[in-house]
Amino acid sequence: MIDNLRNIFATALKQAFGDDIIPVEPLVVPATNPKFGDYQCNVALPLAKQLKEKPRAIAQQIIDKIDIKDWGNPLEIAGPGFINITIKSEYIAKQIGEVYQDENLGVSKINNPQKIIIDFSSPNIAKEMHVGHLRSTIIGDTIARILEFRGHDVLRLNHVGDWGTQFGMLIAFLRLEKPEVLTTANAVDIGDLVTLYKQAKLKFDQDKEFKETARQEVVKLQNKDPESIKAWQLLCEQSRKEFQVIYELLNIQINERGESFYNPFLPDIIKDLEDADLLVKDDGAKCVFLDNFVNKKGEPLPLIVQKSDGGYNYATTDLACLKYRIQQDKATTIIYVTDAGQANHFTQVFQVAKKANFIPENVKLVHVPFGLVLAEDGKKIKTRSGETIRLKDLLDEAVNRAKKDLENRLETEARNEDENFIHQVSQIVGLSAVKYADLSQNRTTDYKFSFNKMLALQGNTAPYLLYAYVRVQGVSRKGNINLENLNINQGIILKEDSELVLAKHILQLDYIIKEVEKDLLPNRLCLYLFELSQKFNQFYDQCPILQAEEEVKLSRLILADLTAKVIKLGLSLLGISVLERM
RNA sequence: GGGUGCGUAGCUCAGUUGGAUAGAGCAACUGCCUUCUAAGCAGUCGGCCACAGGUUCGAAUCCUGUCGCACCCGCCA
Numbered sequence: 001m002i003d004n005l006r007n008i009f010a011t012a013l014k015q016a017f018g019d020d021i022i023p024v025e026p027l028v029v030p031a032t033n034p035k036f037g038d039y040q041c042n043v044a045l046p047l048a049k050q051l052k053e054k055p056r057a058i059a060q061q062i063i064d065k066i067d068i069k070d071w072g073n074p075l076e077i078a079g080p081g082f083i084n085i086t087i088k089s090e091y092i093a094k095q096i097g098e099v100y101q102d103e104n105l106g107v108s109k110i111n112n113p114q115k116i117i118i119d120f121s122s123p124n125i126a127k128e129m130h131v132g133h134l135r136s137t138i139i140g141d142t143i144a145r146i147l148e149f150r151g152h153d154v155l156r157l158n159h160v161g162d163w164g165t166q167f168g169m170l171i172a173f174l175r176l177e178k179p180e181v182l183t184t185a186n187a188v189d190i191g192d193l194v195t196l197y198k199q200a201k202l203k204f205d206q207d208k209e210f211k212e213t214a215r216q217e218v219v220k221l222q223n224k225d226p227e228s229i230k231a232w233q234l235l236c237e238q239s240r241k242e243f244q245v246i247y248e249l250l251n252i253q254i255n256e257r258g259e260s261f262y263n264p265f266l267p268d269i270i271k272d273l274e275d276a277d278l279l280v281k282d283d284g285a286k287c288v289f290l291d292n293f294v295n296k297k298g299e300p301l302p303l304i305v306q307k308s309d310g311g312y313n314y315a316t317t318d319l320a321c322l323k324y325r326i327q328q329d330k331a332t333t334i335i336y337v338t339d340a341g342q343a344n345h346f347t348q349v350f351q352v353a354k355k356a357n358f359i360p361e362n363v364k365l366v367h368v369p370f371g372l373v374l375a376e377d378g379k380k381i382k383t384r385s386g387e388t389i390r391l392k393d394l395l396d397e398a399v400n401r402a403k404k405d406l407e408n409r410l411e412t413e414a415r416n417e418d419e420n421f422i423h424q425v426s427q428i429v430g431l432s433a434v435k436y437a438d439l440s441q442n443r444t445t446d447y448k449f450s451f452n453k454m455l456a457l458q459g460n461t462a463p464y465l466l467y468a469y470v471r472v473q474g475v476s477r478k479g480n481i482n483l484e485n486l487n488i489n490q491g492i493i494l495k496e497d498s499e500l501v502l503a504k505h506i507l508q509l510d511y512i513i514k515e516v517e518k519d520l521l522p523n524r525l526c527l528y529l530f531e532l533s534q535k536f537n538q539f540y541d542q543c544p545i546l547q548a549e550e551e552v553k554l555s556r557l558i559l560a561d562l563t564a565k566v567i568k569l570g571l572s573l574l575g576i577s578v579l580e581r582m
Numbered sequence: 583g584g585g586u587g588c589g590u591a592g593c594u595c596a597g598u599u600g601g602a603u604a605g606a607g608c609a610a611c612u613g614c615c616u617u618c619u620a621a622g623c624a625g626u627c628g629g630c631c632a633c634a635g636g637u638u639c640g641a642a643u644c645c646u647g648u649c650g651c652a653c654c655c656g657c658c659a
Contacts, residue, residue, distance in 0.1 A: 029598065042601060045639075055639080079602050080639065124659080161659065259659090285657050294584070295655075307657045314659045341653050343586060371587085372653080409621075441595070445588065446652075453594070457621040459607040460595085467621050475618045515598065527596065530606085541614095541623045560618095582621080 001095060001106075002028060002039065002511045005085065009041050012065035022050060028085070030508060036078065037086035038504055044081040055081025092503050093492040099507065100488055100562050105569055107510045109151035110517075117155045117325050118144045120337035121254055124161035125239045126170055126197050128190055129246050129391040131381055131449070132339070135370045138435050138575060139443055140337040141252050142522045143368065145573045150517050155255070155329060159321070160243075162236050162258035165311075166197075168218030171231050172210065173200035175217075182231035190242040193235070246391055250431065251575055262320040266312045269319050270305060276356045284308030288352045293344075303348050318349045322365070323358045333364045335520070340369035340444065368520050371446035373438075381449055399430030401451055406582075425582050429455070429463055432576040436462035439574050440526035460530045462576060465567060468533035469578045471540060472564035475557070479546040483561045486554065493555040498539040502559060505535050506566055513573075522574065529570045536563045 005028040013021060024043040031040045044059035051058060059077045068075060071091040076084045099106035120140020123129045129137075140156070148154045173196065174181050181187040181196075188196070203210050220228040240256065247254065270286060273279045278288045280302070287302030295301050305316045325331045336346060346367040353359050375381040383389055403426035410417055437454035441447040457463045476483050494500045505528075512528045515521075545556040568578050 026598090032598085032602075036602075040601090045601075048639080082602070122659095164659075166658090283656075287656075292585095293655085298584085302656060304657050309657085311657085313657070317659090339653090340587065342659085344654055345659085347586095369587090374652095378651095405621095413619085442597095445595090448594070450594080453608075456608080461607090463621070464607095467619085471619070471622085478618050511598090519599090523596080524598075527606085534606095537622060538624095540618080544618070546618050581619090 001087075001507050002030070005039055005041075008066060009043075009062065012062050013043070015065045016061040017047075017051065021047070030511065031084065034501075036082070037073075037076070037084040039085040039087075041083040041085065044077075044083065048081070059083050087504070089494045089500055092500065092507065093494050095507055096492045096494075096503050096559070096562065097488055099509075100558055100565075104149075105509055105562075105566055106507065107149070107513050113152045114332045115153045115155070115330050116147055116333040116335065117157055117329060117331040118147075118335045118337065119157050119159050120144075120335075121252070122159045122161065122338075123239075123243055125236050125258070126166070126193050127161075127239075128194050129243060130388040131373050131391060131394060132388070134391055134394070134434075135373060135438055135443070136337045136339070137246075137250065137252060138438055139368070139370055139522065140335075141250075141254075141575050142439055142573065143335065143337065143520055144253075145575060146513065146516055146522070146525070149573060150513065155331070156253060158254045158256045158258070160239075160256055160258040163260040163263065165214075165218055166201075167221060167232055167235070168216075169200050169204045169214040170197055170235065171221070171228060172214040172217040173203060174231070182227075182234060185234060185237060187234075188238070190239060193238060246395070249392075249395055250435070251577075259314075259317050262317050262324060265320040265324060266316050269316055269323070272323075272356055272358075273305060273319075273352075278352070278355055279305075288355070290348055290351060293348065303352055305352075315345070315349055315352075318345075319353055319356070319358070322349070322353045326358065326360065326363055332362055333366065335366045335368055337368045337370070340371055343367060343369050366520070368443070370443040371441075374446050374448050376448050376450050378448060395431060395434060398434045398451060398455070399426055401455055402426040402430035402433065405429075405455060405457075421581075425579060428577055428579055429466065429582065432462040432466065432571070435574060435576055436465070436526065439522045440530075442523050443521065460526070463582075465529055465533050465571065466579055466582060468536050469564050469567045469571075470580065470582050471536075472560045473580045475545050475560060479557075481557060483557070483564075486558055486561060488558065490551060490554055492558060493552055495552075496539075496543050498535070498542045499556070499559060502532075502535045502539045502563065505532055506562055509566055509570075525570060525573065529567060532563065532566060532570075536560070539563075 006026070009027045010023070013023065013027070024046045027043055028039050028041050031037050041062070044055040044062065047058050048055045056077055059081045063075045063077065063083060066075065072088055073086040078084050095106075118140055120143075121133060121137040123133050144154050144156050171182065177199075178188065178196065181193075204214055217228065221232060236258075246252075270279065273288055280287055280289055282302055285302075285304045285308045286306035287304045289300045289302050291300070293301035303315050304313060305319070306312055322334065325334055338346075350359075350365050350367075353365075359365065373381055381389060403422065406422060406426050406429070409415075410422075433454040437449070438447070440460055453459070454461055455463065457467065472483075475481070492503075494503055508528065512525060516525050539559070543556055545553060545560060547553075548556055571578055
């Protein structure tokens, strides 16, 4: 819809002022206020300077070139020179019919699909996933789903922390304390592993002799000592299984390709940087000096790519990663979903990669940063004893609370439901509440985590959206109507205000999805779905469906069913499933 | 000290990239269930958009400065 309008206005602009006109983007946007119509074109104001004419006169000349009678009411010039566009309700009705029959609900596929890598989640081996991994995991997943839906070729990569000095430490410790862990699968669970890790760290910091053993263990690992590699693989396997539990709970698809994958390519990176004349030895470490990054004294800051002991660090891995993803995976867009604290790191790595000519013109590197999850008091989220909260515990609590809410409601409403129903509903409500609460915030800022707010049945929450969907299914059950078999041929009738408002909102799905694809802000999709649910509830309140006369009833059923379809699609893009009853 | 981000209603947050009288939700208060799930709807109350300048037809949005908060800053990731 909006694309059509933009084309119409672009053509009109050229007809009125010639091809040389410098276009102002965007040409058409949804109206900021319903009283200004459905869409508006604001270009006359900025063009005033360029054309040396009055804005209202410019607006008039644009209007004169537009033939509107098929789809809109006469265009109006308002205020200093805004052009207000109102779409005829017959045209809206026609569009609704088309969207209803389109399997993608009017969202077109992209013309030039890209190969996109999304790097997200990325927990560390031998550690448990905690709240900190929540945002990366679900934001990354949502972005992947949206880009896939638009037709891109998406590769989801889990850049797990599966390498580094800490493994030497852990393996050395286990050799002493729990050797069976290193030779048998499933000898400990992850919780114990985390405890052992902490003990190892303690010993590492206190015991000089142990520290040396740990160092030697790193060397053995790096030299591919079979016994050490075997131990390392067992540890990874153990963690992997634990991650999988979370991913299945959250319905996350992701391919593991950890840091260790890039080990063989690290020496080449140093060589590349050397060949590009970028490498400088400083204090024994090999570095690349950066532009626009200075230390306290105003001297350029280095990016260290090889430590003085010969070891590589994460900057090196990230460079190898970039090179591999571009050359081997043929990625044209690479997206990193990490916390905002790593913004500096990525600017630095991207800068060096560009200097080293790793990044061709057509490749886009995108850091998608997000803020922290805070406790309700605005401080860092922690358990009472001051430890980080395990992601598993957090999700379990959400589900348990959802279950309690449900059981309370069943009691007050004197409803009887079986165990299976209660389990399924609380599972979906609890998990979707956590996901939705996160995704509905603008990801760039920190947000306060509140079970009460996310599980609330009113407001911009998952349960509110789920309920709107359930209401439609309720109508179909009550009326004994199969929504799959509605006869669309009769056409849609939009007479009541709330019908028209709902219909117009449905038609914006296409625009919203494209906006989210562009700026990678899932909260905009959430807001759209929330407003959709609100508009549906208003319609539901004001327009009886089943009691209406036959033609109107069919039309309203289609509108309700289409709303449900949009909610279902929208939520699926957020990684959330719907319920038939709740 | 330098860098980045943030500061919007009592609370939690939007604000479509510079557009019209700044919007939601929660909380508080008032109405609406013999009618498709009231888990809803309608309404009232609530603002110096941190502060001060500047840019222009027009600023919560862009620039400069000040204050406050958070995060990052050479061999961890």
